[in-house]
Amino acid sequence: MIADKFDVFLFDLDGVIYIEGSPLPGAVESLKILREMGKTIRFLTNNPCTTQKKMVERLKKIGIEAHIEEIITAGQVTAQYLERENIKTAFILGDENLKWECKQAGIEIDSIINAEAVVVGWDDSLCFGDIKKAVQLIDNGAKFIGTNIDRNFPGKKGLLPAAGAIVKAVWTASEKKPIIIGKPYPYMFRKALEDLKASSKTIMIGDNYFSDILGAHQTGISAVLISEGKANKFPSARDFRNPDAAIPNLKGLFDDDVTVRKWILPHFPWPNDGVKAGVAGVIFDKSRKVLLMRRVDNGLWGIPSGHVEPGETVEEAIVREIREETGLKVKINRLIGIYSDPISQVFSYPDGKIDHFITTCFECETVGGKLIKRGEETLDVNYFDLSHLPKNLLPMHPTWLRDAIHKEKGSYVR
Template sequence: MLANQFDAFFFDLDGVIYVGAKPLPHAVESLKRLRELRKEIRFLTNDPCTTREKTALRLSKLGIEAYESEVVTSGWATAQYLHTKGIKTAFVLGDEHLKWECEQMGILVNESNGIGENEAVVVGWNGNVTLTDLQKAALAIHYGATFIATSGDKSFPLPEGPVPAVGAVLQLLETSTGKRPIIVGKPHSLMFETALDTLPLHSKAVMIGDNPDTDVLGAHQIGLPAILVSNNHISFPSSIDFRNPDAVIQSLQELFDDGTIIRNWTKPSFSWPEKVKAGVAGIVMDDRQRVLLIKRADNGLWGIPSGHVEPGETVEQAMVREFKEETGLDVNIRRLIGVYSDPVSQAFEYPNGEISQFITVYFECEILQGSHVEKGEEALDINYFDPDKLPSDLLPMHPKWLEDALNKKQSPFIR
């Protein structure tokens, strides 16, 4: 049975342990049985409008044994993170619970809008936030305050329907500042790391939740298996989608059924991308069969000229434009070398934290007569290299691209 396969169980709350003011069927007795088996239990919630003590008390009133030390709220985990980063002052867009958690870590909650007075802007939830508060937060972020959020949840379910949550406020501030926040709550790793730090060394843990996009994705990103509580079969189109649960149960009672099977989760060697983008890359060789490479300004690595497909462009148009912008050269497309989408080599994390997977269309190009090399804004340097003497600081996927270009196979590669 699943209960015997793990030392520690991480539980989401709403939809797994209770709904509203009532525990879900079999939740109380299942948690009691896990304690009898001497399992470690942790309760993880993205709710920033509570404290660990209040969460444990709420569970106790439902007949569930729970202790403050077993609760990880997004507000508490956020305050812990601020403390580890040495932040002493913060402008907090949250209720009294989040402010209290910050103050317990020695952080001054400063509501002044003085420029540069706050080291961080912390976004939780407060239904009384005003436009003036948002303007203060945006200005503080603009002038260098660290931008941190308890979670990225865009909505919260009420009986009447979904209403805005923390993520809705984040999108407003991201749009107005051009900055992305550090997010602590699920599915981001900080929440899980905080919970794991409270366990005995070498504990084997599993996450149990009801949301594939937060509980399952978050657990898988940090390498933990994940069980989904649902009455429906949940499956995403790709078998390697991080949101696919390793087991689906209808109630916690199934943790003790011999027939409940969980697949082994092995974390792939790539980060989970937020989006998939279209890209182009092009190789040009001179009459000595040397390849043209640029040293990119964004990461300082050498690589084949490459870039994005912009709205309204064909891939050919994008390739011609990117080559011109990066090298000053006017080129023609000679042939298609291949299409590349392997996430191990094609998933990139940008300095702002965004992770995108590219589908890159790769061409062989020729330089138009009279065109001259001219370094663009995205290039630190441009040079020709012998394929056998490539620079050591070459983008990791580009040796394979070069190998494919030199292979005169007629049909395009699909990788």
């Protein structure tokens, strides 16, 4: 049974322990048994409208033992993040609990004219003027921080909007991506585990694929889904959102018939911005040297590549990308391959964005233009002998080049 296999149990609250203050079936007795077994317990909540002390009182009110050090809230860790980043002033879109947490961390929240950060949580009394002020501050250089991006949470009468609804409004208007503190991002999980032995076997119990399961897996720990019905199954076995087991309630932790898949962290980061269409172009000169460019964003060399814009064909996209990046006008000679392998096709950007590209790779021939040695996106552009390629090549590009050399006849799809 699951209870025997792990030392540390991380629990989400809403939808796992209770719904709107009422304990869920098996919650009270299951947590009591885990404590009797000597298990370590932590409660992780993305709710920014509470404090550790209030959560302890709330849990005790429904018969569940809890201690201050076992509670990790989105508001608490957000305030700790501000303190760690040496932020002194912040404009808070949140209720009195989030503001209290920030004040405890020494953050000035009353003077907002030149606030260093905008922190977005949840408050029923928020108005459009608050969002307008937040957007203006971010546009003027304030850091944009969200307690979490949960879109909703379960209520007795159905789904209720959560903090992510406010975060998304500010995100859309400011066109700036926020730093997110709560699940599924790693900061909250690290705070939950920082005082525990590294050898401890840890598992997350949650009801949300996109915060609890994904967040646990990104941190490298196993995850169990609480689901009364049949759990969803995402198509790929490598999908971080697939739980390692599913149980109807916490009593399932003691069911001998429930097995837990061992979570092995794949060798690629989770593509939080989805799957996108990419293009690449292999260009040889007359002496069979290959054209490579060194990118501004990471300093690595690679074959000219980019993404497909709305309304473009992949052929139009690679011709445009090569012209923009190198100054050369090209024509397409043949298709080399179509690539979607997540290990080589997941690309991380300096701002934290992660994309998984399905890339259509062509062999192209120069028909005009003038080679630009340096541009907005390139530090250098040059031709290289195939036996003396740069060592710091982008990870997916050697495969494209290899296939261009060895698959001279016909198309190759992988």
